[in-house]
Each structure stands twice: as structure tokens, then as C-alpha cells.
Amino acid sequence: MADGSPPPEGATETTGSITAGGALLARLKALGVDYIFANSGTDYPPIIEGLAEAAAKDIDLPEALVMPHESAAMGMAHGYYLATGRPQAVMAHTNVGLANCAIGAINAAAESVPILMFSGRTPILEKGHPGARTVPIGWGQEMRDQTALVREACKWDYELRYPEQAIDLADRAYGIALSSPAGPVYVGLPREPLCDPCPTDGLDAPPKMAPARAAPNGDEIERAASMLAAAERPLIIAQHGAGTADAFATLTRLVNNWAFPVAHYWAVQIAIPTDDPMCVGGDLQPWLSEADIILVLNSLVPWSPAAGEPAPDCPVIQIGPDPLHRRFPVRNFRSDLSIVSETGPAIAALAEALEPIAAGHAQKRQARKREITLRTAEIRKRVQAKATAGDGTRMTKWWVSHCLSEALAAAGPSTVISELGCPLEPMRRTEHGSFQLAPHSGGLGWGFACALGIQLADRERIVVASVGDGSYLFANPAVCHQIAEALNLPVLVLVLNNAEWGAVRDSVLDIYPDGHAARANQMPLTALSPLPDFVQIAQASRAWACRVETGADLPSVLAEAITHIRTAGTQALVEVMLSD
Ligand SMILES: Cc1ncc(C[n+]2csc(CCOP(=O)(O)OP(=O)(O)O)c2C)c(N)n1
Ligand SMILES: [Mg+2]
Numbered sequence: 001m002a003d004g005s006p007p008p009e010g011a012t013e014t015t016g017s018i019t020a021g022g023a024l025l026a027r028l029k030a031l032g033v034d035y036i037f038a039n040s041g042t043d044y045p046p047i048i049e050g051l052a053e054a055a056a057k058d059i060d061l062p063e064a065l066v067m068p069h070e071s072a073a074m075g076m077a078h079g080y081y082l083a084t085g086r087p088q089a090v091m092a093h094t095n096v097g098l099a100n101c102a103i104g105a106i107n108a109a110a111e112s113v114p115i116l117m118f119s120g121r122t123p124i125l126e127k128g129h130p131g132a133r134t135v136p137i138g139w140g141q142e143m144r145d146q147t148a149l150v151r152e153a154c155k156w157d158y159e160l161r162y163p164e165q166a167i168d169l170a171d172r173a174y175g176i177a178l179s180s181p182a183g184p185v186y187v188g189l190p191r192e193p194l195c196d197p198c199p200t201d202g203l204d205a206p207p208k209m210a211p212a213r214a215a216p217n218g219d220e221i222e223r224a225a226s227m228l229a230a231a232e233r234p235l236i237i238a239q240h241g242a243g244t245a246d247a248f249a250t251l252t253r254l255v256n257n258w259a260f261p262v263a264h265y266w267a268v269q270i271a272i273p274t275d276d277p278m279c280v281g282g283d284l285q286p287w288l289s290e291a292d293i294i295l296v297l298n299s300l301v302p303w304s305p306a307a308g309e310p311a312p313d314c315p316v317i318q319i320g321p322d323p324l325h326r327r328f329p330v331r332n333f334r335s336d337l338s339i340v341s342e343t344g345p346a347i348a349a350l351a352e353a354l355e356p357i358a359a360g361h362a363q364k365r366q367a368r369k370r371e372i373t374l375r376t377a378e379i380r381k382r383v384q385a386k387a388t389a390g391d392g393t394r395m396t397k398w399w400v401s402h403c404l405s406e407a408l409a410a411a412g413p414s415t416v417i418s419e420l421g422c423p424l425e426p427m428r429r430t431e432h433g434s435f436q437l438a439p440h441s442g443g444l445g446w447g448f449a450c451a452l453g454i455q456l457a458d459r460e461r462i463v464v465a466s467v468g469d470g471s472y473l474f475a476n477p478a479v480c481h482q483i484a485e486a487l488n489l490p491v492l493v494l495v496l497n498n499a500e501w502g503a504v505r506d507s508v509l510d511i512y513p514d515g516h517a518a519r520a521n522q523m524p525l526t527a528l529s530p531l532p533d534f535v536q537i538a539q540a541s542r543a544w545a546c547r548v549e550t551g552a553d554l555p556s557v558l559a560e561a562i563t564h565i566r567t568a569g570t571q572a573l574v575e576v577m578l579s580d
Pocket of ligand 2: 468469470496497498499500501502
């Protein structure tokens with residue numbers, strides 16, 4: 001008890017006080033936060049003391065995990081949310097730790113991933129308070145505006161002023177992060193209020209603020225439904241999946257019933273199975289130019305204006321928690337009808353609105369279904385031919401993707417992450433959440449850590465991080481392998497080794513196809529040679545690891561790697577030597 005008197009016999013201490021640091025952590029647990037991905041520092045005494053104090057007082061806490069680098073902490077929180085829909089907390093050390101969180105925050109913001117970010121703030125006082133400055137960094141880490149490091153990526157931020165605020169702040173951070181559109185939030189934690197006592201009353205009460213989630217307006221959905229029903233050549237573009245597993249199933253039924261083709265243009269997630277006859281893949285252009293109505297489901301960049309645009313008289317409906325994506329200064333895709341809604345509820349409402357009018361369009365639906373089915377079968381043949389060209393003697397990313405898809409086919413639930421890794425096109429992915437592309441914000445180094453976060457949330461799932469060699473290096477691989485070993489996370493990492501930043505090279509060739517750089521023996525600023533031995537990096541953390549030089553060997557090595565993670569339950573890495 002805070003006053004020193006013992007608690008009544010037989011009762012755990014539910015009232016009294018605890019350091020504000022401890023109260024904050026305990027409150028996070030009550031809000032549904034399972035893990036705090038933490039990288040600590042000298043600002044942490046009240047947090048560490050709070051953890052120990054809360055444990056001693058039998059107060060329920062999230063598990064605090066040691067993250068040897070903050071980028072891994074952010075990537076894991078991102079992945080955990082993707083797997084569970086529950087935001088997690090990241091705690092970093094003052095301005096320097098927060099700076100290392102910044103790319104993760106940019107990625108989370110781009111993907112509407114709520115993460116509760118906290119970092120210490122250097123003590124305000126120079127002496128005379130338990131939390132006051134004690135070491136030179138107390139001065140050296142002070143900033144005029146520490147929050148500026150992440151503010152633009154955050155929906156909301158605050159700096160703790162009084163210890164009594166700790167519980168309410170956690171609730172507010174949680175409610176705002178999860179409200180539509182979801183996204184990261186940040187709270188700065190100066191050491192003085194963190195050290196001060198905070199009452200423990202209400203620590204385990206239900207959340208104070210229900211997140212505000214966007215659901216569609218009925219009239220707008222009716223309008224969208226009648227526009228779609230009347231169209232001859234409708235097209236759906238879906239970049240962020242269907243929102244939920246239920247909506248994934250509903251959308252799949254809906255598009256088959258109505259014969260709506262679905263394009264996964266630069267898809268971060270899939271919205272329907274990739275082998276569905278209505279799935280046209282990622283090559284949007286033929287469908288875009290002929291469409292007489294387009295439904296854009298939560299897509300930041302539904303098409304490339306430089307490559308081609310919809311017909312001028314083709315109406316566009318955009319649906320999303322923020323259909324005009326106001327965070328981005330320039331984004332001028334037409335939107336004749338903008339519907340504010342999370343994707344899942346919008347799909348459910350559309351399916352309901354289209355149901356009663358389906359009978360009146362039976363002939364059109366059937367004819368269109370036949371035609372689209374034939375076209376998508378042709379697309380699949382071309383994709384297959386490109387993926388298997390040369391019987392795998394030339395290792396392309398498409399071949400690797402094809403082999404991985406085959407290897408996973410009968411292996412149980414799996415998620416493939418791709419960060420400059422395996423392209424979606426040649427893969428057969430049939431479940432909601434079974435594919436995850438790197439965020440369109442492109443902050444590299446995210447993929448490996450995201451895989452760790454997904455695996456932490458779902459230990460039964462096969463989680464594959466397929467990453468370019470450059471992306472693997474960006475991920476602080478020694479850190480990620482350390483975490484995989486420490487937490488027994490049996491992820492499979494596929495490193496696609498082309499000894500370069502191929503995407504950078506491609507962007508040069510795109511703009512200067514016949515330029516000096518294209519003709520140079522070695523294009524400047526793209527080569528990664530000499531590369532370290534990736535197999536040895538993984539082995540340094542006792543991973544099962546193997547390099548594959550020839551395409552024909554890849555299927556059996558992937559099978560072996562999957563058997564390893566399934567049976568031994570520890571991490572594996574396969575380095576794949578690409579020919580281009
Ligand atoms: C943090 C960060 N720094 C730099 C970049 C710029 N960038 C985009 S793609 C790329 C190269 C990726 O290389 P790799 O993962 O090897 O894939 P490859 O293109 O070779 O297939 C770079 C450096 C970025 N997106 N993010
Ligand atoms: Mg590369």
C-alpha cells in the first residue's frame with residue numbers, strides 16, 4: 001500500500017498507488033495490449049521499476065520484450081496487428097530511439113496500422129526530483145520538439161505532464177489509434193511524472209473510449225449498387241484486401257455472382273483468392289481502359305496515371321476509411337462517389353444491396369462471367385509460362401514465387417510477406433491475410449520484422465519473409481535473427497540475392513533507357529557487391545540455412561526448409577541466387 005499499511009487479509013492490492021510508468025503499462029494490458037516491444041535506456045528506471053512493482057502487486061501486465069533495434073520493434077508491432085487486429089505498444093529511448101522508430105511509423109501510417117508509440121523524454125529538471133537529470137545525455141538528448149520526429153506519421157500525440165494522466169492517456173491513445181482510419185499515435189514520457197505515484201483505481205476497468213469505426217451510409221451504398229448493376233464492363237480495384245476474412249468470402253461470392261473482375265494492382269493484400277476466375281491479377285491496363293464503371297476499394301494508387309487512365313465518361317466510386325486519402329498532399333484520382341467506410345462493412349452492405357436486384361440482370365451476369373473466366377484462364381497460362389520459363393535454370397523472382405507457392409500448397413495456413421521479394425502474380429494464395437506486400441511508403445527493412453510479429457501472434461502459421469538482398473540488409477538482420485531465436489519464432493526467410501538494388505537500377509532504365517548509366521559497365525549506386533554470406537549471418541543465430549544456386553534445386557530445398565520449421569520449430573533462411 002502507498003501509505004505503508006498492509007492490504008486487508010486475503011485481498012490483492014487493487015487500490016493504492018504505483019509509479020505512473022507502472023500504471024501506464026498495466027492500463028495497456030487492460031486495453032488488450034499483449035506485448036510491449038521495448039528498447040530501453042536511462043529514461044527507463046520508472047518503467048522498469050513499474051514493471052517489477054506491478055508484478056509484485058499482482059497487477060496484470062503486457063509482456064515486455066527486448067528489441068535490440070527499434071525498427072524491429074515497429075515492424076513486429078505492425079505484423080502483430082495484421083495478424084490479430086489488436087494494436088500493440090512500442091517503447092523507445094528518448095529522441096534517439098524515437099528516430100529509429102520513424103520509418104516504422106511512416107510505414108504504419110501508410111497502411112493504417114495502429115501502433116501505440118511511447119518514448120521517454122529527457123528529464124526537464126536538472127536536480128531536486130527523483131526523475132531529474134543524472135547523466136550528460138539528460139542534457140544532450142533534449143530537443144525543442146522531440147515529437148516532430150514522428151508527428152507527421154501520427155494521428156495524435158501528447159506529452160505526459162502529470163502522473164495522474166497515465167491511465168486516461170493510455171485509453172485516449174488506444175481509442176484514437178483504432179478509430180478510422182487507424183494509425184500510429186505517440187506519447188512522450190518525461191521521467192519526472194513517470195516516477196511520481198499514480199492511483200491504481202480503475203486500472204483494470206473496461207476501455208473508456210470506444211474507437212470510432214467508419215461504416216457506410218445506406219443511401220450511398222444503394223447508389224453504388226445500382227451504378228454497378230447497370231454497368232456492362234465493371235471493374236473492381238482492390239489494393240488493401242477485403243478487410244476481414246468474412247468480407248473476403250463475401251466479396252468472392254459477390255464478384256462471382258455478378259461477374260465483376262477484381263484487379264490486384266500493386267496489392268498490399270489480396271481481396272479474393274488469386275485463382276478465382278474473377279481475379280485478373282495485377283495487370284490493370286486492359287481492364288481499366290474498357291471499364292464503364294470502376295469501384296476502388298481502399299486503394300491509395302488505384303492505377304498509374306502515366307500508364308493509362310479510365311475513359312473520361314467512366315464513373316469512379318472510391319470506398320475507404322478515408323477514400324480521398326487526405327494525408328497525402330497530391331492524389332488526384334477521380335472520385336464521383338466517395339464512400340467513407342472500413343472495407344469489410346462496405347463489402348457486406350454492397351452485397352446486401354445488390355442481392356435483391358441480381359435476378360433482373362441474370363443474362364448479362366452469366367455472359368460476362370463466361371467471358372471473364374476465359375480471359376483470366378489465358379492470363380494464368382501466360383503467368384505460368386513466364387514463371388516456369390527455362391525450367392527454372394534461370395532463377396527469376398517469378399520462378400522463386402512459383403516454387404514457394406507450390407511448396408506451401410499443402411503445408412497448412414501460411415502468410416507470405418514480400419519486400420522486393422516474391423511477386424504475387426505467380427503465386428496461388430487463397431486466404432485472407434495469406435499475402436502481404438511491403439507498404440507503399442516503401443520504408444525498407446520492414447519485411448523480416450513484420451514476419452516475426454505475425455509469427456508471434458500465430459505460432460501455428462507458416463510465415464515466410466521473402467525479401468530482396470538489399471531489403472534484408474535494411475532489416476538489421478542480426479537483430480531479427482536474434483529475436484527469432486530468443487522468442488522461438490520459426491519464420492522462414494527467403495533472401496533473393498541479385499547483389500544489387502535492382503529496383504533502383506530499373507528506375508534508372510525506365511527514365512534513361514539508352515543513357516550513360518544504362519551503358520556503363522557498372523551502373524553507379526546500385527551494386528551491393530561484395531555481399532556478406534547471408535547463410536552465415538543466419539547460422540550465427542543457429543538458424544537452419546542453405547544457399548540455392550540452381551533453379552532446379554529450389555523446390556526440394558524449400559520443402560526441406562518448411563519441414564525444418566514445422567518439425568524443429570526454429571527459424572530457417574534460404575538464400576536464392578537470382579540471375580537477373
Ligand atoms: C529506408 C529506405 N532507403 C532507401 C530506399 C530506396 N530503395 C527502394 S528499392 C531499393 C533497393 C531494394 O533492393 P533489394 O531489396 O535488393 O531488391 P531488388 O530491387 O534488388 O530486387 C532501395 C534502396 C527505400 N525504399 N527505403
Ligand atoms: Mg537486390
